[in-house]
Amino acid sequence: MTAATAEVLGPLLHRCAQGDEKALEQLYRLTSPQLFALVLRMLRRRDWAEEAMQECYVRIWQHAGDYSPAQSQPLTWMSRIVRNHCIDWLRKPQLEVPDADGTIVEAWADDAPGPLARLAQNQDSRRIAECLKRLEAIQRQVIALAFFDDLSHSEIAQRLSAPLGTVKSWCRRGLERLKGCLS
Structure with missing residues (x-):
């Protein structure tokens, strides 16, 4: 070295x-x-x-x-x-069991991400949370309702008693700020 x-x-x-x-x-x-x-x-x-x-x-x-x-x-x-x-x-202990027909491997097969992928996901989640904190409260609320509660813009407008166009603007501006923060 x-x-x-x-x-x-x-x-x-x-x-x-x-x-x-x-x-x-x-x-x-x-x-x-x-x-x-x-x-x-x-x-x-x-x-x-x-x-x-x-x-x-x-x-x-x-x-x-x-x-x-x-x-x-x-x-x-x-x-x-x-x-x-x-x-x-x-x-x-290294317990190795013969698996001639592959049944053990199939039973344990997992499509879950590996350790490095989970680590990356955890870090991405922290970044997104930090960026969400920087949004205005109404933008954060609209984005949360849209993405986490799976509500449409009209359903959000109805729930918040706000005009549909305003809700769309809040959502668009919030997403633009999130994109800027994450990039």
């Missing part, structure tokens, strides 16, 4: 701690070859190593705020997380 790479990884970890997903992508691109080699060497199975790598980067993302440049180099810190995770992985 060169000093220049350490100078790049430290700020990336700091940006990860602030929730910057692009920083995580860059961090992954720069460090995954070395860390995957470590995981593969420790676990000795490619399928386990691939799964463990995903979990390791989720842990790195979650604990990026704990990184201290005064205590270690960035890759050393990340390697310690990976090493500890691999040790935990090897300690847990």
